[in-house]
Amino acid sequence: MTGAEDPIDPQLAFTVAAVWREARISCPHPDLLQSFAQGGLSGGAAEFVAFHLQDSRCPWCNAVLEDLRARDDAARAPVLADLRDRLLRSTAAALRRTRA
Numbered sequence: 276m277t278g279a280e281d282p283i284d285p286q287l288a289f290t291v292a293a294v295w296r297e298a299r300i301s302c303p304h305p306d307l308l309q310s311f312a313q314g315g316l317s318g319g320a321a322e323f324v325a326f327h328l329q330d331s332r333c334p335w336c337n338a339v340l341e342d343l344r345a346r347d348d349a350a351r352a353p354v355l356a357d358l359r360d361r362l363l364r365s366t367a368a369a370l371r372r373t374r375a
């Protein structure tokens with residue numbers, strides 16, 4: 276008796292996954308990926324995108340997501356720099372006060 280516990284040939288499963296990825300059959304639209312990156316998806320759509328990225332490990336969509344996150348970081352950078360400047364100024368002012 277063999278095969279009862281493992282009905283799917285691992286080699287076949289691997290091939291199906293590879294074809295699936297290469298054909299980009301299930302790739303969500305970049306707009307969906309952007310919504311997902313910003314936490315704007317819920318329910319089935321969020322589950323679908325999460326499955327696609329994490330379980331299917333789609334290299335294209337993961338690359339798109341990385342790109343979107345990098346752009347988000349770039350957009351936030353000036354805000355952080357401004358915050359850092361203000362913190363430095365208030366710290367310097369506080370130090371001057373304690374010395375005076």
Ligand SMILES: [Zn+2]
Nearest residue numbers: 302333335336
């Ligand atoms: Zn994809």
